Amino acid sequence: MRNKLLLLFVFCFILKSNISYSLVEIDITRGNLDPLPISVSPFFADEISKEKIKKNLDVDNLGLEISKVIENNLRKTGLFDTLDKESFLQKPDIAHLKPRFEDWALIKSQVLITGKVTSKIINEKDYIRIEFKLWDVLGAKMVDGFSLTTVPTNWRRVGHKISDKVYERLTGESGYFDTRIIYVAEEGPKTQRVKKLAIMDQDGFNTKYLTLGNELVLTPRFNPTNQMVTYLSYFRNMPRVYLLDIETGKQEVVGDFPGMTFAPRFSPDGKKIIMSLAKDGNSEIWVRNLETNIQEKLTDHPSIDTSPSYSPDGKFITFNSDRSGYQQIYVMRSDGTKVKRISFGKGIYGTPVWSPRGDLIAFTKLHKGKFFIGVMRTDGTGERLLTENFYQEAPSWSPNGRIIIFYRETKTDEKGQGFSAKLWSIDLTGYNERLVSTETDASDPSWSSLLGN
Amino acid sequence: MNLSKILKNAFLVVIFGLIVTACATKKSVKTTTESSTTTKAAETQKADPIEKLDALMQGDVYIGTDTVGELASGVPDRVFFATNETILTTASRETLRKQAAWLRQNSDVTVVVEGHADERGTREYNLALGERRANAAKDYLMTYGVSSDRIKVLSYGKERPVDSGSNPLSWSKNRRSVTVKAN
Numbered sequence: 001m002r003n004k005l006l007l008l009f010v011f012c013f014i015l016k017s018n019i020s021y022s023l024v025e026i027d028i029t030r031g032n033l034d035p036l037p038i039s040v041s042p043f044f045a046d047e048i049s050k051e052k053i054k055k056n057l058d059v060d061n062l063g064l065e066i067s068k069v070i071e072n073n074l075r076k077t078g079l080f081d082t083l084d085k086e087s088f089l090q091k092p093d094i095a096h097l098k099p100r101f102e103d104w105a106l107i108k109s110q111v112l113i114t115g116k117v118t119s120k121i122i123n124e125k126d127y128i129r130i131e132f133k134l135w136d137v138l139g140a141k142m143v144d145g146f147s148l149t150t151v152p153t154n155w156r157r158v159g160h161k162i163s164d165k166v167y168e169r170l171t172g173e174s175g176y177f178d179t180r181i182i183y184v185a186e187e188g189p190k191t192q193r194v195k196k197l198a199i200m201d202q203d204g205f206n207t208k209y210l211t212l213g214n215e216l217v218l219t220p221r222f223n224p225t226n227q228m229v230t231y232l233s234y235f236r237n238m239p240r241v242y243l244l245d246i247e248t249g250k251q252e253v254v255g256d257f258p259g260m261t262f263a264p265r266f267s268p269d270g271k272k273i274i275m276s277l278a279k280d281g282n283s284e285i286w287v288r289n290l291e292t293n294i295q296e297k298l299t300d301h302p303s304i305d306t307s308p309s310y311s312p313d314g315k316f317i318t319f320n321s322d323r324s325g326y327q328q329i330y331v332m333r334s335d336g337t338k339v340k341r342i343s344f345g346k347g348i349y350g351t352p353v354w355s356p357r358g359d360l361i362a363f364t365k366l367h368k369g370k371f372f373i374g375v376m377r378t379d380g381t382g383e384r385l386l387t388e389n390f391y392q393e394a395p396s397w398s399p400n401g402r403i404i405i406f407y408r409e410t411k412t413d414e415k416g417q418g419f420s421a422k423l424w425s426i427d428l429t430g431y432n433e434r435l436v437s438t439e440t441d442a443s444d445p446s447w448s449s450l451l452g453n
Numbered sequence: 454m455n456l457s458k459i460l461k462n463a464f465l466v467v468i469f470g471l472i473v474t475a476c477a478t479k480k481s482v483k484t485t486t487e488s489s490t491t492t493k494a495a496e497t498q499k500a501d502p503i504e505k506l507d508a509l510m511q512g513d514v515y516i517g518t519d520t521v522g523e524l525a526s527g528v529p530d531r532v533f534f535a536t537n538e539t540i541l542t543t544a545s546r547e548t549l550r551k552q553a554a555w556l557r558q559n560s561d562v563t564v565v566v567e568g569h570a571d572e573r574g575t576r577e578y579n580l581a582l583g584e585r586r587a588n589a590a591k592d593y594l595m596t597y598g599v600s601s602d603r604i605k606v607l608s609y610g611k612e613r614p615v616d617s618g619s620n621p622l623s624w625s626k627n628r629r630s631v632t633v634k635a636n
Contacts, residue, residue, distance in 0.1 A: 190617035216612055218576060232580075237565075237607060239580070260584055260608055263577040276581060278608065281539070281588030283581035304581040320578065326537070327578055350575040364575055390619070393575045409572070416617035444576070 035081040036170070037108050040071040042085065043115035043130070044093040052119040056126055056152045063092065063117045066130065069159025070113060072203060073177045074166065078432035083109055096133060101140045110137050113166060120149060128152050132162045134169060144169045156205060157451070164450070176398040177202060180448045181405065182220045182229055182246075183423060185209060186441040190412065190419040197231060199246060202447070204437040210246060219263065219394075220244075221446045224356075225270035229446075230254065232262045241275050243290075255288045255295050263306045268314050274298070276306040285319055285336075298336035309353045309361075310334065311378070318342075318352040318361050318378070329363055331378060342380030347372075351393055354378070355401045360428075362395035362404050373406050375428065386430045399449045402428055405436060407443040514542055515625035520615045524564075524632050528555045531631040532590060536571070536624075539585045541593060549590060552632050553597030563635045566590045568608040571624035576610060583608030590630040605635065 043063030045053065053062045067085075074080040088095075089103040096114035104112050115132040131147035144165060150158060157178055164175030185198040197210040197217050211217055211233075220231035229244045241264040244251040254264065259279035266273055271291055276283045283304045288295040299305040303323035310317055311334075318331045329343040329352045343349040347367030354361055355375075365372040365385065371392045374385040392408040405425045412419045421443045423436035436445070509517040515533040524530040530552075532545035541549065556562060568587030570579035587606035595601055616623040 191614050193612070216609075218580075218612070239608065260580070262580045276577070278581055278584040281585045281592070283584065304578060304585065306581050307575070307577045320575075322537075322578075327575075350578055366573070391572065411619040412617055414618075416619075416623070419617060 035079055036110055037081045037083055038074060038111040039083045039088060039104060039107070039109040039113070040067045040074070041088060041095045041112065041114045042067045042092045043117050043132070044096055045117040049117060049119040052126065053117070053128065053152060057155070062128070062155060063115065066115065066117065066155060066159045067113070069156055069203070070163050070166070073160065073163035076434060077167070078427065079171065083107055099135055101137050104137045111135065111170065112137055113162070115162070126152055128155065130158045134166055156201060160201070173402065174400045174450070176400050176403065176450070178451050179399060180451070181436070181445050182222060182448070183438070183442045183445040184217060184220065185438070186421050186443060190416070197229070197244070198442070200438065207439050210244065210249070219444050221265050222448045223266045223270040224268055224449050228270070230264040230266060230273050232264065241273065257286070263308065265309050267310050268312050274308040274310065274317060276308070285317070298332070299339070307351045311354045312356055312358045318354055320350045320352060329361065329380070342378070343376070344380060345383055351395065353395050353397060356397050356399055357401040362397065364393040364395065373404060373426065384430070386426050387433055392424070394444055396446045398447050404428065405445045405447055407445060509622060510625050513621060513625055515622070515628070516544060520626050524552055524634065525555045528552055530633065531629045533625060534586055534628040536573070536628065537582070539582070539589045541589055546593060549593045550597055553594045553599050556594065556599045556603065563603045563605070565605045565607050565633045565635045567631045567633060568606060569613060569627055569629050569631070570611045571627045572611045572614065572619070573624060574611065579610035580608050583610045586630045590632065
């Protein structure tokens with residue numbers, strides 16, 4: 001059940017604007033107070049291509065579907081107001097050739113995306129070629145665009161790549177749409193949950209289940225450099241950290257430890273895994289080098305030390321420990337020296353996760369019976385709580401460090417009914433909180449890096 | 454078991470008791486001081502339903518009998534903990550002494566001590582906490598003469614609650630270690 005990914009992405013950047021500066025720009029540090037009106041025209045396909053694509057994919061109007069993928073991505077950022085296609089005055093093929101900017105300005109669109117889909121045969125195999133252009137309506141010019149050729153089944157990813165390009169061009173930050181989320185899919189009563197590893201595209205499509213649910217699985221995390229995943233499995237009632245190659249389905253235990261290993265996370269270079277080892281009532285943080293197979297203990301304290309996460313430069317590790325009496329957040333050098341507590345606010349702090357930008361640590365906080373997701377600087381200053389609820393935890397950063405995904409559980413009623421676990425996302429600004437749709441209940445999300453070609 | 458061993462164990466128990474009492478005082482966790490408290494509490498429960506919660510929890514440690522199974526006839530299978538704590542209460546120690554006595558008589562039995570936490574903590578911390586609780590029970594069983602190779606520990610963190618409620622009483626039932634026969 002390999003999600004055969006991408007294969008042939010021939011990038012040919014075309015028609016790149018010789019003016020490298022766009023008039024349209026969005027400041028994404030302020031939240032979503034003033035979303036930018038944008039039109040995503042259905043991508044045009046000629047009749048022959050349409051028929052061929054329908055035969056291949058059973059999709060009637062692929063051009064329209066791709067435009068919807070882009071539209072959906074952009075709308076969910078909270079930064080864009082995607083205008084209703086019903087209001088568009090110009091036909092997709094002509095708009096793509098040369099938009100009548102007055103027509104788009106009339107419906108208050110500041111930005112226009114157009115595109116074209118063509119079917120192609122290379123070495124007797126079917127491919128699709130997709131061309132896209134980004135237009136500045138007020139400036140009356142094209143500001144970006146590219147075309148690429150890929151196998152037809154990759155069409156959603158093409159939509160994500162275009163979304164990333166648009167986002168980058170208009171915000172100045174790298175995108176996060178051509179990414180996937182690995183999580184734990186949950187079903188069944190609260191006292192007997194069946195949990196499976198699942199993976200889906202960032203927008204909730206293409207869900208695949210990676211385990212069968214025969215054993216409890218928890219806390220999957222992506223390798224930031226490839227499509228490997230580390231997670232905790234209760235296979236044979238021996239809770240251990242595992243490594244899973246999601247391309248081949250091959251999995252193996254990480255290391256040889258005399259007790260439960262848990263809370264795994266990769267180092268930024270993907271070559272090491274940090275985790276906790278619990279033995280004789282004490283949990284310490286260990287690191288295992290996957291290339292040399294050398295494993296080393298990093299903390300040495302009779303308290304619970306867990307939930308470690310590397311800084312993006314690999315020089316530091318943040319973790320939580322109850323050595324002060326309650327769970328608090330600590331930072332140490334990656335060799336285990338210079339341990340320093342950084343959380344001093346009211347309440348209990350856990351699950352610190354270093355931002356991919358390096359300047360912030362996301363965390364879960366429990367205070368007065370409520371759970372918060374928040375961020376603080378790496379020295380513990382500037383604490384900012386983004387969202388409050390009955391129960392939520394396990395923040396994971398989007399690869400550009402702008403969004404945090406986490407899971408939230410509901411309170412049950414007097415009869416113990418009504419339990420659910422869902423994924424949610426929120427902007428670093430504290431705005432734009434959204435339910436992330438999943439086929440089943442879900443927890444423990446981890447966001448992949450951009451997938452590349 | 455020879456006399457010196459028994460004496461040694463008795464000594465360990467006294468020391469352990471002192472430590473537990475000291476810790477309990479320091480962290481101001483209420484522990485049951487007499488085993489009869491449980492019985493009294495159960496009676497109160499019948500007499501006055503309004504007092505129900507008080508009768509089922511001491512501090513925030515569950516002292517009721519709902520969900521409690523048997524490791525063997527007359528030997529309860531589980532003990533309960535205060536929030537974020539791994540200290541064994543007087544009642545817990547009594548239960549574990551019964552388990553140890555039964556295990557000494559049935560020397561072919563091996564057990565798994567499962568450690569659990571309530572849902573009011575982060576998943577990873579709770580895995581560690583469950584392991585700590587299971588080991589607290591295991592250590593006590595060992596003190597009473599059960600050899601360590603007969604006891605495995607397995608932490609479930611908050612993954613296997615017995616009570617699906619979202620209230621202090623439900624949580625108190627879920628903060629537990631359960632001794633389960635493994636063979």
